[in-house]
Amino acid sequence: xxxxxxxxxxxxxxxxxxxxxxxxxxxxxxxxxxxxxxxxxxxxxxxxxxxxxxxxxxxxxxxxxxxxxxxxxxxxxxxxxxxxxxxxxxxxxxxxxxxxxxxxxxxxxxxxxxxxxxxxxxxxxxxxxxxxxxxxxxxxxxxxxxxxxxxxxxxxxxxxxxxxxxxxxxxxxxxxxxxxxxxxxxxxxxxxxxxxxxxxxxxxxxxxxxxxxxxxxxxxxxxxxxxxxxxxxxxxxxxxxxxxxxxxxxxxxxxxxxxxxxxxxxxxxxxxxxxxxxxxxxxxxxxxxxxxxxxxxxxxxxxxxxxxxxxxxxxxxxxxx
Amino acid sequence: xxxxxxxxxxxxxxxxxxxxxxxxxxxxxxxxxxxxxxxxxxxxxxxxxxxxxxxxxxxxxxxxxxxxxxxxxxxxxxxxxxxxxxxxxxxxxxxxxxxxxxxxxxxxxxxxxxxxxxxxxxxxxxxxxxxxxxxxxxxxxxxxxxxxxxxxxxxxxxxxxxxxxxxxxxxxxxxxxxxxxxxxxxxxxxxxxxxxxxxxxxxxxxxxxxxxxxxxxxxxxxxxxxxxxxxxxxxxxxxxxxxxxxxxxxxxxxxxxxxxxxxxxxxxxxxxxxxxxxxxxxxxxxxxxxxxxxxxxxxxxxxxxxxxxxxxxxxxxxxxxxxxxxxxxxxxxxxxxxxxxxxxxxxxxxxxxxxxxxxxxxxxxxxxxxxxxxxxxxxxxxxxxxxxxxxxxxxxxxxxxxxxxxxxxxxxxxxxxxxxxxxxxxxxxxxxx
Numbered sequence: 001x002x003x004x005x006x007x008x009x010x011x012x013x014x015x016x017x018x019x020x021x022x023x024x025x026x027x028x029x030x031x032x033x034x035x036x037x038x039x040x041x042x043x044x045x046x047x048x049x050x051x052x053x054x055x056x057x058x059x060x061x062x063x064x065x066x067x068x069x070x071x072x073x074x075x076x077x078x079x080x081x082x083x084x085x086x087x088x089x090x091x092x093x094x095x096x097x098x099x100x101x102x103x104x105x106x107x108x109x110x111x112x113x114x115x116x117x118x119x120x121x122x123x124x125x126x127x128x129x130x131x132x133x134x135x136x137x138x139x140x141x142x143x144x145x146x147x148x149x150x151x152x153x154x155x156x157x158x159x160x161x162x163x164x165x166x167x168x169x170x171x172x173x174x175x176x177x178x179x180x181x182x183x184x185x186x187x188x189x190x191x192x193x194x195x196x197x198x199x200x201x202x203x204x205x206x207x208x209x210x211x212x213x214x215x216x217x218x219x220x221x222x223x224x225x226x227x228x229x230x231x232x233x234x235x236x237x238x239x240x241x242x243x244x245x246x247x248x249x250x251x252x253x254x255x256x257x258x259x260x261x262x263x264x265x266x267x268x269x270x271x272x273x274x275x276x277x278x279x280x281x282x283x284x285x286x287x288x289x290x291x292x293x294x295x296x297x298x299x300x301x302x303x304x305x306x307x308x309x310x311x312x313x314x315x316x317x318x319x320x321x
Numbered sequence: 322x323x324x325x326x327x328x329x330x331x332x333x334x335x336x337x338x339x340x341x342x343x344x345x346x347x348x349x350x351x352x353x354x355x356x357x358x359x360x361x362x363x364x365x366x367x368x369x370x371x372x373x374x375x376x377x378x379x380x381x382x383x384x385x386x387x388x389x390x391x392x393x394x395x396x397x398x399x400x401x402x403x404x405x406x407x408x409x410x411x412x413x414x415x416x417x418x419x420x421x422x423x424x425x426x427x428x429x430x431x432x433x434x435x436x437x438x439x440x441x442x443x444x445x446x447x448x449x450x451x452x453x454x455x456x457x458x459x460x461x462x463x464x465x466x467x468x469x470x471x472x473x474x475x476x477x478x479x480x481x482x483x484x485x486x487x488x489x490x491x492x493x494x495x496x497x498x499x500x501x502x503x504x505x506x507x508x509x510x511x512x513x514x515x516x517x518x519x520x521x522x523x524x525x526x527x528x529x530x531x532x533x534x535x536x537x538x539x540x541x542x543x544x545x546x547x548x549x550x551x552x553x554x555x556x557x558x559x560x561x562x563x564x565x566x567x568x569x570x571x572x573x574x575x576x577x578x579x580x581x582x583x584x585x586x587x588x589x590x591x592x593x594x595x596x597x598x599x600x601x602x603x604x605x606x607x608x609x610x611x612x613x614x615x616x617x618x619x620x621x622x623x624x625x626x627x628x629x630x631x632x633x634x635x636x637x638x639x640x641x642x643x644x645x646x647x648x649x650x651x652x653x654x655x656x657x658x659x660x661x662x663x664x665x666x667x668x669x670x671x672x673x674x675x676x677x678x679x680x681x682x683x684x685x686x687x688x689x690x691x692x693x694x695x696x697x698x699x700x701x702x703x704x705x706x707x708x709x710x711x712x713x714x715x716x717x718x719x720x721x722x723x724x725x726x727x728x729x730x731x732x733x734x735x736x737x738x739x740x741x742x743x744x745x746x747x748x749x750x751x752x753x754x
Binding site: 065 | 405464588
């Protein structure tokens with residue numbers, strides 16, 4: 001389901017094929033009519049919130065307190081202040097810190113999860129007894145809601161918790177510092193490596209057995225087979241999985257929020273900053289943070305799909321033919 | 322042609338939508354409704370929005386009310402356990418002007434924000450026995466000298482201490498000052514089996530704000546003075562914060578104390594890992610449980626918090642009941658609040674949940690003192706307790722306090738610098754309210 005929607009997004013990037021004859025135009029119209037209900041729904045659930053958030057992000061609210069009644073007076077108007085405030089002064093420092101956290105979380109977790117996920121997929125793809133059990137157990141972490149796994153990991157990482165017991169250390173995992181950053185990376189890897197594993201497994205299963213047979217006959221060793229056959233052929237699925245993970249981690253919120261708690265410099269992400277503003281009823285700045293994050297995510301996705309994604313897929317497919 | 326038309330229609334639709342959305346904001350100037358001491362009228366069914374009813378007491382109280390008021394039924398709406406989420410749901414309810422919540426069970430620090438935003442009704446003072454209630458608790462219900470909620474439950478930190486260890490070391494009275502506390506620990510240490518000296522709530526959350534305000538107040542200073550101005554330049558404020566900072570440095574507070582919230586600290590105390598513990602009254606019953614969950618049952622007692630030169634001051638907690646501006650049947654709501662906050666009902670409440678009442682007389686009731694031996698100590702604690710800053714932007718203030726106090730406790734800032742920065746931040750928060 002999710003995989004197909006990405007494919008659908010990358011397809012229209014190419015030019016519409018062939019000539020548009022009258023007859024095809026008629027078909028096109030019919031197609032459009034048939035699609036219009038879903039376009040309308042998409043517009044309502046995606047288009048409207050984006051436009052609305054964008055509008056709110058430019059609304060600046062000035063508050064005052066009536067000296068007699070103590071009631072709040074609010075004046076609103078349009079301004080760029082919500083955006084300029086993000087990048088200047090104390091809030092600017094917090095923003096760049098959160099930006100750095102978000103980026104390092106993304107790079108680190110996605111790299112680790114890809115390696116672990118591919119390994120998981122290779123194991124799940126092998127035929128052996130108890131395979132169903134292994135597959136199911138690898139997927140369990142993915143099935144647990146993030147907030148719940150955040151709570152579980154918080155128990156593991158308390159000062160008297162299992163992590164310290166097993167490692168025989170006295171690390172205070174949830175305090176400010178690199179250890180809390182690491183705790184989030186560990187918990188996130190545990191939770192979402194199975195997701196990459198699952199998508200890669202789907203990719204592995206469509207690789208025909210003949211290709212491997214041929215490699216065997218040619219005398220290729222396992223390592224070479226993996227690099228020259230498995231990886232290139234599984235790349236389309238892998239790229240989608242990695243893209244999904246990247247988009248997901250860039251808006252990471254629940255894990256640091258539940259596991260470490262908000263307000264920690266080492267783990268605050270951009271989403272947490274937006275949440276903080278919102279919970280203090282400053283919807284304008286909150287929307288501005290969300291918009292900045294939106295743009296950042298969009299840029300990353302664009303670069304990935306255009307530059308890396310398209311290229312890797314193209315070469316991979318070409319070589320296998 | 323129809324297809325083309327459809328496309329154009331959709332595009333035009335979106336354009337119009339964007340335009341409408343855009344236009345509706347142009348030059349929008351809105352002021353919240355001016356305060357009228359609203360007439361609380363109308364009888365009929367209402368709701369009570371509150372945190373989880375873990376003890377089951379509330380449903381019982383509601384049943385009692387409902388059976389005698391068949392046409393004015395009260396329905397219980399349980400909100401999430403965390404105070405943050407309760408606040409958020411109540412705010413959401415107010416922002417959508419929904420009538421889903423009638424009576425709100427609010428934390429004492431929310432009054433200013435809720436009142437200033439016009440989310441709760443002003444209440445008639447003459448309908449409540451405010452003079453019989455603890456003064457500190459009543460203060461938390463007022464904003465600009467008007468009553469916006471009824472005092473309901475109160476709370477204050479106390480010093481839990483290991484009486485058995487102190488007795489064994491020949492210390493007859495609990496420490497009144499921080500110095501006495503530290504020297505008591507030194508005397509007790511040989512028999513304490515490596516237990517830490519002092520614990521509290523120092524993780525970066527609301528508990529840290531309470532513990533920080535307490536330390537500052539117990540040294541004789543104030544976070545915010547009577548006029549509502551931040552007053553942390555006072556040298557005594559530094560002495561207060563320094564007690565916590567130095568306690569972390571010299572190990573009086575165990576290193577892991579920085580991760581303590583209420584429950585982490587309670588676990589440590591119950592396992593005998595703390596000699597002194599700053600905690601709310603709820604710990605008393607749990608630490609005294611004889612089902613094996615607590616190793617210190619019967620071995621501890623409570624005392625007022627120690628201070629710099631004499632007894633310290635606790636931070637005031639607790640809850641109030643307010644009426645949502647957007648609720649229906651506010652007449653019933655007022656009567657229901659009067660019922661729940663009546664002295665008789667608060668007594669039942671205390672007996673069933675051990676949550677502290679706001680009526681002074683109940684603390685001296687011999688029958689209750691027998692059941693809850695900490696009541697006299699708690700009465701003193703509440704009596705001398707200092708409220709947390711009562712400002713509209715309380716959330717911003719508490720975030721600033723947590724940021725700076727945490728930086729000082731973890732050593733990333735000197736306590737002097739932290740207080741200086743906090744003074745600046747709070748001044749700007751209070752200034753532009």
